[in-house]
Structure formats: structure tokens, C-alpha cells
Amino acid sequence: MAHFDPNAKPFSHQWLNDRLAVDTLKRVLSTEYWIPKNINFLWAMGMVLAATFGVLLISGIFLLMYYIPDTKLAFDSVNHTIMGEVGYGWLWRHMHAVAASVVFLIIYIHMFTGIYYGSYKRGRELIWLSGMLLFVTFSAEAFSGYMLPWGQMSYWAGMVITNLFSLGSLDLQGLVEWIRGDYVPGQAFLGRFFMLHVLLMPLIIMALIVLHFGTLRIPHVNNQDGEEIDFEAEAEKWKAGKRKEAKVIPFNPVFMSKDVFVLGIYFIIYFYLVFYHFEFAMDPVNFDPADPLKTPPHIYPEWYFLWSYEILRPFSKNAGLIAFGFAQVIFFFLPFLDRSPNVAPASRRGLFKFWFWALLVDMIVLTIMGKVPPMGIYTTIGTIAAWTFILLWVALPFITKLEKPIRGQK
Amino acid sequence: MSDRRDFFGKALGAFAGLGALGALYAAKRTWDPLPSVKAAGFTTIDLSQTKENVLYTEMWRGKPIFVIKVPKNAKPSEAPNGNMENAYDDKRLIKVGDSKFFIAIGLCTHLGCIPAYYADQHKFICACHGGQFNAAGEVLKSPPPSPLVIPPFTVKGMKVVLGEAGPEYKKLKEAGLVA
Numbered sequence: 001m002a003h004f005d006p007n008a009k010p011f012s013h014q015w016l017n018d019r020l021a022v023d024t025l026k027r028v029l030s031t032e033y034w035i036p037k038n039i040n041f042l043w044a045m046g047m048v049l050a051a052t053f054g055v056l057l058i059s060g061i062f063l064l065m066y067y068i069p070d071t072k073l074a075f076d077s078v079n080h081t082i083m084g085e086v087g088y089g090w091l092w093r094h095m096h097a098v099a100a101s102v103v104f105l106i107i108y109i110h111m112f113t114g115i116y117y118g119s120y121k122r123g124r125e126l127i128w129l130s131g132m133l134l135f136v137t138f139s140a141e142a143f144s145g146y147m148l149p150w151g152q153m154s155y156w157a158g159m160v161i162t163n164l165f166s167l168g169s170l171d172l173q174g175l176v177e178w179i180r181g182d183y184v185p186g187q188a189f190l191g192r193f194f195m196l197h198v199l200l201m202p203l204i205i206m207a208l209i210v211l212h213f214g215t216l217r218i219p220h221v222n223n224q225d226g227e228e229i230d231f232e233a234e235a236e237k238w239k240a241g242k243r244k245e246a247k248v249i250p251f252n253p254v255f256m257s258k259d260v261f262v263l264g265i266y267f268i269i270y271f272y273l274v275f276y277h278f279e280f281a282m283d284p285v286n287f288d289p290a291d292p293l294k295t296p297p298h299i300y301p302e303w304y305f306l307w308s309y310e311i312l313r314p315f316s317k318n319a320g321l322i323a324f325g326f327a328q329v330i331f332f333f334l335p336f337l338d339r340s341p342n343v344a345p346a347s348r349r350g351l352f353k354f355w356f357w358a359l360l361v362d363m364i365v366l367t368i369m370g371k372v373p374p375m376g377i378y379t380t381i382g383t384i385a386a387w388t389f390i391l392l393w394v395a396l397p398f399i400t401k402l403e404k405p406i407r408g409q410k
Numbered sequence: 411m412s413d414r415r416d417f418f419g420k421a422l423g424a425f426a427g428l429g430a431l432g433a434l435y436a437a438k439r440t441w442d443p444l445p446s447v448k449a450a451g452f453t454t455i456d457l458s459q460t461k462e463n464v465l466y467t468e469m470w471r472g473k474p475i476f477v478i479k480v481p482k483n484a485k486p487s488e489a490p491n492g493n494m495e496n497a498y499d500d501k502r503l504i505k506v507g508d509s510k511f512f513i514a515i516g517l518c519t520h521l522g523c524i525p526a527y528y529a530d531q532h533k534f535i536c537a538c539h540g541g542q543f544n545a546a547g548e549v550l551k552s553p554p555p556s557p558l559v560i561p562p563f564t565v566k567g568m569k570v571v572l573g574e575a576g577p578e579y580k581k582l583k584e585a586g587l588v589a
Contacts, residue, residue, distance in 0.1 A: 156523070295537070
């Protein structure tokens with residue numbers, strides 16, 4: 001039976017401890033949550049992402065107060081009311097738009113850090129999978145948010161993306177109309193995407209962030225050498241005062257102080273963009289109100305979707321859809337397609353080194369080709385890059401199977 | 411004892427399952443297009459004042475509808491069909507009064523962009539992904555997988571009602587020519 005000290009003053013440490021076990025919580029989640037010393041600034045990206053999500057949430061709350069999810073009023077509520085009338089409305093909008101763009105850059109850095117160091121293997125599979133679920137929900141969140149200003153690019157991106165659900169030759173027009181609630185994107189469409197953006201997706205994202213942190217707690221974070229650390233033994237060294245000898249540091253306050261330093265640098269760059277270069281996150285086409293009878297000459301998604309969009313483009317309708325679907329799900333399978341037992345930086349992993357850099361370069365090429373008009377040499381480069389992407393993933397199990405075990409690893 | 415517990419567990423599961431199914435159905439129906447949206451699905455177009463080889467864009471169910479009066483004296487070379495035939499001989503063109511008309515939904519069948527009409531070349535070019543259609547809406551250049559879609563229509567004198575499938579439309583549909 002729980003013991004409650006009758007003499008403890010309300011809300012005193014003892015009182016809270018009896019009721020909430022605050023000391024245990026603090027120990028398990030922060031002061032005795034051990035982080036390897038052998039890491040670099042790339043390990044701070046998780047905290048950068050959490051902070052950026054916080055910025056999106058707070059700026060979004062302020063935007064929500066004046067935004068009107070009505071096809072006739074939405075455009076002006078953003079571009080006139082929020083930008084022109086609401087005090088500092090421009091600040092929230094620019095913070096929201098810049099953070100929405102930058103968050104994907106950090107997500108990609110975070111992902112490629114994990115791929116480079118093999119941080120998706122040997123007990124860390126669920127970290128990778130929950131992270132991929134976060135990538136998908138962030139994508140849905142970004143797309144639904146892009147609909148809200150109801151500009152030309154909102155409307156036409158909404159048209160093109162919902163049309164994908166007709167699934168090519170299956171021609172499921174009924175499904176497309178059901179998703180839109182209309183024959184074309186209209187009030188029903190704006191209303192439901194508004195709901196998804198401000199409530200359902202953020203709820204799911206927050207739950208997934210908790211799950212993502214949870215999956216990290218037992219396997220612990222990886223380190224620069226992929227070394228299998230005995231966290232309990234190393235923690236004992238730290239607690240015994242042998243801090244130089246121990247290979248680990250506590251999450252709080254030691255690791256957090258490094259994280260906060262990286263966060264500081266990140267926010268300097270972020271606010272520089274918010275105040276002086278926000279325009280990169282604001283497509284000029286979207287400053288024209290949505291017009292169902294006028295397609296913009298060139299429809300393209302935001303930069304972070306370009307690579308998968310370019311995988312869709314060079315093929316015929318059905319093949320393109322299959323390739324696109326492949327690109328959307330294949331990253332989920334990474335922990336199972338990598339057949340090598342080695343957890344090590346890519347540079348020490350033979351062919352995987354080339355695979356990693358080829359994938360990174362290929363995705364950058366796809367991103368650039370997704371932005372330029374689909375003609376001439378661009379179509380050729382895009383087609384080659386799309387095939388390269390597919391073939392790289394097909395080759396992954398074979399080249400990792402060939403990989404020699406690194407000495408000292410099982 | 412355990413029988414009773416099993417029974418209660420199953421009964422609870424069954425009721426909760428029924429409730430979940432009901433809720434799913436309600437959620438699905440909430441996302442359906444509204445009756446008012448569906449009812450507003452008819453558009454009448456008057457074709458008596460149209461000029462030859464000029465693109466008119468009308469609205470039907472929120473979608474753009476292309477209408478072009480076929481020029482009477484077009485040469486075969488003017489309106490290419492990809493196979494040296496005259497696109498203006500295509501069976502997809504609709505006879506209204508004593509003229510032929512091209513009527514189709516003005517959305518590219520690839521991903522729904524609106525192609526632009528180049529009257530001098532008698533063809534449509536889609537700027538999004540480079541698809542092309544001839545003057546009868548047939549594909550000249552992929553990625554579009556199928557011709558521009560002919561909406562359900564019925565001819566009433568010099569007027570055409572969109573959204574209602576008349577005998578001319580049904581004939582086209584049976585011949586597999588509407589899309």
C-alpha cells in the first residue's frame with residue numbers, strides 16, 4: 001500500500017513524490033537516461049525537430065485565431081487580415097511557413113544520419129519505424145496546411161494529389177470525390193483539410209513523438225562507431241565519479257547542455273530566415289486566389305516532396321503510380337532490407353558506403369529535376385534518376401549480404 | 411465462473427464491435443458529397459452563338475468544359491490525329507443543329523491540369539507534364555493515358571444539357587468513345 005506522509009506540506013517535494021513519483025520519473029527520463037559521449041552535433045537533430053514542432057504549434061495557434069476555413073474568405077483572411085491587420089500577424093505566418101519548410105530539411109538530415117550510422121538495426125528497428133510514421137504524418141500535415149491559404153497552388157496541388165487516389169487505370173473517381181466531398185476541391189475539401197491540419201494530424205504527431213522517444217529509451221541512441229555499449233556498467237562508472245572514464249553522460253543536464261547549444265545556433269539561422277529570407281518558403285503562385293478554371297503553367301509541390309514527385313513524373317500513368325507508391329513506403333523497409341549485421345558508419349561498410357552516397361546524391365538530383373519543367377534533357381535525367389532510386393533499393397539486400405562482418409561485431 | 415466471464419467478454423466485444431462499425435459508417439457518410447452538391451450537377455450550354463475554332467470554357471460540377479465549333483472547311487493536315495487522318499472526322503465530335511462540336515471535360519486525364527488550346531495547331535497542350543490532345547480530344551502525346559472525357563450530355567435544339575445522359579451520349583458510351 002502506498003504511503004502518504006501526513007506531515008508533508010501540499011505541493012512540497014515529499015508531497016509530490018508520494019503522489020507522482022517525481023524523483024523516479026526524473027531519474028528514468030532524464031538524470032539517469034544515458035547518452036554515449038561518442039556522438040557529434042548530428043545527434044542534436046531530434047531535439048531541433050522537437051523544438052521546431054513546438055514553434056509550429058505556437059505560431060499555428062496564433063494563426064488559427066484569424067484564419068477562416070471558407071473558400072470565399074480563406075485567401076483574404078491570410079493575405080489581408082493576418083498579413084495586414086493583425087498586429088505581428090506577419091510574424092506568425094512567416095515563422096509558420098519557414099518552420100514548415102525547415103523542419104523537412106532537419107527531418108532529412110536526421111534520417112540520413114540514421115542511415116549513415118546504421119541506427120536502425122540491432123534493437124533500434126522501432127525507432128526507425130516510428131520515425132518513418134512521423135515522416136508520413138508530417139507530410140500529411142504539411143500538405144493539408146498548404147491547402148489552407150486557398151491560393152492557386154493550394155487548389156491545384158489539392159487537385160493533382162487527390163487525383164492520385166483514382167489509382168490510375170482503376171479509375172476510382174468515386175473514391176476521389178469521396179475524399180474531396182465534391183467533384184472538385186471546394187468547401188467540403190477545405191473544411192476537412194482544415195480539420196486534419198489543426199486537430200487530427202497534430203494529435204497523431206504528438207502521440208507518435210511520445211512513441212518515438214519511447215522506442216529510444218531501451219536501446220539507447222547509437223554512437224559514431226556503432227559500438228555496443230554496456231550502458232549499465234558505464235553508468236556505474238559515471239555515478240562512481242569516474243566521469244572521464246565513463247563512455248556515457250546523463251541526458252540531463254549534460255547532454256541537454258550540448259543540445260541547447262546546437263539549438264541556439266539553429267534558432268539564430270532560423271530567425272534570420274524568418275526575418276530576412278522568408279520568401280523562399282512562400283510560393284509566389286500561391287499569392288493568386290484559387291481559380292478552378294485556370295491551371296498554373298507549372299504545378300510543383302514544395303521542395304521537400306519534389307524527389308518523390310519526380311519519381312512519379314517520367315513514367316506512364318500506372319507505372320508512375322507504382323513507382324511513386326514504392327518511393328513512399330520503401331524507406332520503412334530499410335531495417336529489413338539491410339542484411340548486414342554491422343552497425344557502423346557507412347564509411348567502414350564496403351559497398352554500403354557507395355550505396356549511401358549514391359542514394360543521397362540521387363535524391364538531390366530527383367529534387368532538382370522535380371522543380372524544372374519536364375522537357376528535353378531534364379526528362380532524361382529525371383528518368384535515369386528515378387530508375388537509379390528503384391535499383392538502389394533493389395540492390396540493397398544483395399550488397400549488404402556480401403558485406404564482411406566488422407571485427408568485434410556479431 | 412470463467413464461462414460467465416467469457417460470455418461477458420464476448421458480449422462486450424460484440425456490442426463494441428457493432429458500435430465501431432456504426433461509427434465507421436457514420437464517418438464515411440459524413441465525408442460523402444452533400445446532396446446539395448450533387449443536385450447542382452446540371453449545366454445548360456447554348457451553342458447558337460459560337461464561332462468556329464474558338465475555345466469556349468464553361469463550368470459543370472466545378473469542372474471546366476471545353477466547347478469548340480468544328481471549322482467546316484478544315485484540311486486533314488490542319489488537325490493532326492497522329493495517323494494522318496483528320497481529327498475533325500472523329501466519331502467523338504457531337505452533332506448539334508447542322509454543325510459538329512467538340513465538347514469535353516477540360517481536365518488532362520493524367521493528373522487533372524487544364525490543357526491550353528492552340529487554335530493555329532488545332533490541338534491541346536498540357537503545361538504540367540507535356541501531354542497533348544488533338545482537336546477531338548484524342549491523345550497525341552503521353553503521359554495522359556486516355557482521351558479527354560466527354561461528360562454525360564443531351565442535345566436539346568441548339569442547347570446541350572450536361573449531367574443528363576441523352577441518346578447521343580449513350581451511343582458514344584456503348585462504342586467506348588466517351589473516355
